[in-house]
Amino acid sequence: MVYTDFNKAFDLIDYEVLIKILSSYGFGEPFLSWLTSYLSDRYQWVNIFGTKSKLFLASSGVPQGGHLSFLLFSLFVDNISRVLCHSRILCFADVIKLFLHVGSIDDCLHLQNDLDRFVNGFKNIDLSLNVSKCKIFTYTRSRSPIIYSYNILGSEILHANESVIDLGFKLTSSLDPRPHIDMVCCKALKILGFINRLARDFKLNSSFKLLYCTLIQPILEYGVVVWSPFT
Structure with missing residues (x-):
């Protein structure tokens, strides 16, 4: 290609x-x-x-x-x-x-x-x-x-x-989904670490949920039908 x-x-x-x-x-x-x-x-x-x-x-x-x-x-x-x-x-x-x-x-x-x-x-x-x-x-x-x-x-x-x-x-050349999954997890974990540092003093769980749904969930769900389910 x-x-x-x-x-x-x-x-x-x-x-x-x-x-x-x-x-x-x-x-x-x-x-x-x-x-x-x-x-x-x-x-x-x-x-x-x-x-x-x-x-x-x-x-x-x-x-x-x-x-x-x-x-x-x-x-x-x-x-x-x-x-x-x-x-x-x-x-x-x-x-x-x-x-x-x-x-x-x-x-x-x-x-x-x-x-x-x-x-x-x-x-x-x-x-x-x-x-x-x-x-x-x-x-x-x-x-x-x-x-x-x-x-x-x-x-x-x-x-x-x-x-x-x-x-x-x-x-990858063999279309192995694992490298993509690793990349997605790494990116999501970096954002999660940023949220933990930013929102450590937040008292409302709804605030954490809002940040998760806005910043992390789109990363995890983007194109998920291409490789999920995978074990």
């Missing part, structure tokens, strides 16, 4: 290209005019320790953290999947992964070919990959998996050896 990472993904979306893509999907007026007004003529400034920069016009991009931003980016890159001939694609906002069952060197070449098509497709819409943060990870139980040096524009992609973090899950 190829894990990709973009350079300033949300900041480089071209407004005109986005509107054309949305129009091709059947979006019409007055929505397109409203969206154009929403995205254009936005000004930004930088604040560093109280020192503010001058206002500058944001000529591209969608507001990071906006309710529509993830959806707009997903629609912006959706056509890229159509250029792939052999592999398949998984998308969640700007987290995009290519995968293919590899049983021979020919399969490796097919994946590399699709990766080249993938990269060229993004060049056409002025998006680029951060090769240093892209990585290859192999899901297999084989002790001697096929290893191939994949590259992006001539730069080799690093292989993640033991595990990879995928949407908050720590995954």
